Amino acid sequence: MTSHEKDIKMWTPFTMVLLLVIGLGALVIFYRLVNGLGAATNLNDRFPWGLWIGFDVLGGVAMAAGGFLIAGAVYILNWKKYKPIVRPAVLTAFFGYLLAATAIMFDIGVPWRIWHPAVMWQIHSVMWVVAIHVILYTLTLATESSPMIFEKLKMNAALTFVKKIMVPVVLFGVLLSVLHQSSLGAVYLIVPHKLSNLWYSSQLPTLFLVSAVMMGLSMVSLENIISSKAFNHKPNMEILSGLARGTLIAAVIYGALKLIKLFKGGIGSAFDGSLEANMFLLEMLVGVIIPIVLLLSRKVRASINQILFVDILVVAGILLNRLNVAVFGVYRDQSATGLSYFPTLMEFIVTLALVAAAIFGFKLAAKYLRLFPEPEGA
């Protein structure tokens, strides 16, 4: 079939490790279902949300932003240059959402009621807005990814149909993503007294959206470079530099918004040496400041390895941002009466397992589907 299919070895030791981790994760989830959240996690009355919400849900969704950006660039802006990376970008987004949705499913106390928001509308709740978007956008991403499957199964009628409706579907996806990324920030609007001033801002929805753009572009670039290394095909430098420029622009906007906010809220609190201040500085340094400095150099933007380095920084930095908002930013307030939170081994295992499942799924798709279309005419 495709030329690289034979190049991808499925049953490597790495794959075995992935499967092992996924298996462990499944065991933990079983344990959690039987014994409850209290037995499996360190969550408590003062820390109702922890690693799964902070990392898997907030992080997973932000990671998925590349999907709507690249699909939008190709189908709405008609920037055909990015066509070769639409499929991997959309597929990554799909796995990002599956990761988030699975985490939500087992994080909520009553998993089998996950459908309640779909029929019990409460439009005053940001959480309801979030829930509806998870559902709709996961379906949209499935539609956007479906051509690969239809191709494989030789279902030509379905393929033609999906291709026909692709533009409106992509536009719908862009809309849902803009709303979903920002609504995750809006979740925290209601805790002005709990979330530290370093993160709390009436601009939280915008900040979440812009940082998701940074993260999404970096993630697409990252996975292009890594899969080109792993699957032995040459990455398209023009695309990578374009993505790097996009990340830079988003990072500058994000940095400026954060800076304005910081000056308004008293910049001193960022340097008072407290846990939250240090986490904040780490996040800004890794995810925003160093990437901006590096990406400003044209030389960096022309080097695959240096772009890869920046991508890793941005992804790590924004993941840390989400974790900070969910855990470290509220830590001072929530631990005031002595309760504390650090994830259990089981929480870590589930998080690792979800990431492993996403990587494994991506690998399967790369092997069996036409994930990376051959260059034109090849």
Added chain:
Amino acid sequence: MAKSVLIDLTRCIGCRGCQIACKEWNERKAKKTEMRGVYTNPPELNSETYTYIKFVEQEKDGVPVWSFIKDQCLHCKDPACVSACPVEALKKTEAGPVTYHFDRCIGCRYCMLACPFYIPKYEWEKAVPWVQKCSFCSERIKADMVPACIKTCPTGTMFYGEYDDVLKEGRSRINKSPGKYVDHIYGEKEAGGTSWMYISNVPFASLGFNANIVNRNFPEYTWKYIGKIPAVIGVVLIVGAATWALTRSKNSDKEE
């Protein structure tokens, strides 16, 4: 029409009768606690404890003063928890109580995060857990009975009645005995106003009342975002469609 309560902290003697009456009426089990060298027990509200008395000792004019603070859901007028809940498992009733309906709850725990007073608690130890909090004895109120804690209290710490009367009573107690109370009805403005309010002889901040609570309806914070969604939908769809139409012809579509 909404019921309301004024807690006069100068009257409470810390007998904890209310804490027990509440457990009995609501059939709440005991939770194992430890000796911690203080009178407050349990240390915080929990899924089996809807109300408890916090013991605070401090000095006023050189003499020790004890304060006993009854804590429970304040039944906000426009509650953060109600606006946060994605499935309407929490409701503000016309009679005053904010009630919880387990048959809808999915267990997302956003109510716990959103509540400025740390009231909703979760049954972490159960495989099928619910949120737990004081219901203002809404079933008793429906039956024209006084809430269990108020019924039990031997000192009349809680003044129960219609919202306007309760607020008036608070004002008049403060005005009638100058110097006895601090001039502040906690809950009159906090979080946009609550159905349960407090008056005290010592400053509220010294009793552990959260001084960071803004005098504003919490649901407004998130509504400012949600209210904009229709506009965002319009803008994205129109701009998106226009962009697509404009850029389509320029780049000739090289289909694979």
